[in-house]
Amino acid sequence: MTHTPLPAVTGPVAPLLDGLGDRLPGLRALYEDLHAHPELSFQEFRTAGIAAARLRDQGWEVTEGVGGTGVVGVLANGEGPVVLLRADMDGLPVEERTGLPYASTATGTDPDGRTVPVMHACGHDVHVACLLGATAQLAATRDRWRGTVVAVLQPAEEVGGAPAMIDDGFLDRFPRADICLAQHVAPTPVGFVGTRPGPVMAASDNLRVRLHGRGGHGSMPETTVDPVVLAAAVVMRLQTVVSREIAAAQTAVVTVGSLHAGTKENIIPDTAELMVNIRSTTPDVRERVLRAVERIVFAEAAASGAPKDPEILPFNTFPVTVNDHDATHAVQAALAEALGADHVFTLPRPVTGSEDFGTFGTALDVPSVFWHFGGADPALFRDIDPASLLENGIPDTIPANHSPYFAPAPEPTLEIGVTTLLAAAAHWLTGPADHG
Template sequence: MSTSPLLTGLRERLPELRALYEDVHAHPELSFQEVRTAALVAQRLRAQGWEVTEEVGGTGVVGVLANGDGPVVLLRADMDALPVTEQTGLPYASTNDGVMHACGHDMHVAWLLGATGQLAAVRDGWRGTVVAVFQPAEEVGGAPKVLADGFADRFPRPDVCLAQHVAGAPAGLVGTRAGALMAGADSLRVTLFGRGGHGSTPEATVDPVVLAAAVVMRLQTVVSREVAAGQQAVVTVGSIHGGTKDNIIPDSVELRINIRSTTAAVRERVLAAVERIVRAEAAASAAPREPEIVPVDSFPVTHNDPEATEAVQTALAAEFPGLTFELTSPVPNSEDFGTFGTTLGAPSVFWFVGGTDLALYADVDLESLVRDGIPPQIPSNHSPHFAPVPDPTIETGVRALLAAAAHWLAP
């Protein structure tokens, strides 16, 4: 561990942080339902000496700690879990049936509470003000709701916004890049209408199941035939629902479509292609009604400010010699963290912290990881098998947050 004064006593606090992480993991809560988690966070922050505001943007918690003159640094962690049934076999596995911390937000809570504890305990090691945001509902775009709840007027305006995410990379590694880091995302709910009837007389119906199948297959051509090879986009139909019985043709089928893109031009092209295909297939099937295409949520491209990113990369490289890496291109995952910097007019930096058991990476080198991404055999975020190893991931994340923040908070 480095000799930074902000890390004084961290090793002794790690068992408590691990117990906290396991507790939050065992009690996951869906977006905007993070009542238990929020109460736990507020209790810990108050015990550390932070000024605490609860119910920000619903179930969000914001802590503020002023420590003399200096910059204002916003540190953010998300708290919500996913509707996934856990299959890790961990002794601290989810006790909430069908809900799991499959994206690592439990680790993010432990990281930020570890960092806030250090900042409160070692006040002679920094100067300025820290705004610790424990955000609800990242999975459904909760950041705008937090910001819309008078955030800019209620809390100090930050000079920089910082956050990190646990990933399926080897535990101990830390990486990021300047500019576009993560793709933007758009989710659509599409309802296709038919004319229902008996399964034995399909000629008397307009079958929306067949229509839906045609739409799903045709959408696979959007990226392969309408997006240039050097550009990035993903179109996924993640949900399809229709019908109640094998011999009944239903009146409608609902699709949930997710789109990822890294530039505004590609985004507009893909969205237009999806709408064109949905409407054209409905017309080809003689659908009695136009399909309904409803935007569900939208995440902007996560963009790292170049100057602030350089400062963070320098700080992380000094804290973790030989364990940092730079991504060569944006990753297709999405985040709503960038909304804080955009709305509050502050530069923002987001980075990744590896959390996977090193034994799973015995035959993978860092160069191939950066070039090819996480191997498919490694459980990734949103998998029912995703389970970051507490050691050294908890310590690495706390150290990374403090090292990055220290660039602005140096006494």
């Protein structure tokens, strides 16, 4: 691949990067191995075992099985701040189509007992490799920083694994962080980083909607209440929530990602089930969208003459991810010093994807900062000004997260991901005197 050369890394992070070049081939091999062996949420046994073994080899105090399959490493290095660094580990039920030599052919069993393909379609393999690279550097450069680092390898980010770790006594079992830091690889040019103070990722509400009809023979629909037609009406009507009930200046997304009904072409079933995903960035918009979805589901059921009210069951709800203002400005300055100011951008609005990382900072009542770093070949963006991506979004020719074609370029993405984690952490770990 090609990439824009980055300036030599400067600032407090530079001493923490000594020896990283020698470590990169091993990180590349680790990344390819993780990519080829993804695991579904709360099933990350192999990944967790690899992470735990690596941390132990580096000299970290390691606890396994936190919140299910989570791994926590602690490295105490004298008096100083406690910095939490987090990476998520789970893959997705997606069949990989990248054609890479290390592409996944793995399968897993989903919560409904179905065998599904599994892929690291969201880049969590990148996150794990970058964090383990950063932990190796921290262990090897202990004479150049002071404090304590808590490395969190989190399970099940896609379905809310952070609360599971909190519920498993995380707050009492490990040193209480003064700052929580995390990052996410994005389908933007490698070498570029984006974040913002305040809301940075949307809230996510997931609903399982069960519609009730009255089944019968496909040749006599007049004797039935067809839940397939009812489901279709609901799906179409839900498309009006954002377009007709949310102001253009506000942000919301309503997606029906799953619709299941019936077993045979000539049998009208009794029920249909929808899986609905809602994204919002303010409490007011969230409440309006949820009310609208409920109203439409019940109204369409009534219009169809459904014999029984629909059931709406919430699950896997994520709050808005909010970056602390002061800490975010500090991280942006540290990243700009490390990568160059022309490689660090302030996002104009929250990303409509969602994250449960903010659960750590909220539970600990400390600041947190979350940022996105590019993992796509800049050659794909040759005629696009990186700054224009902030306003116009990613071209639809670029595979995005959750796509079966999503494949971050390992080089130099891994090197940059290690650098960004360490640069952000160095703001706290190297002490005020080292900030000039």
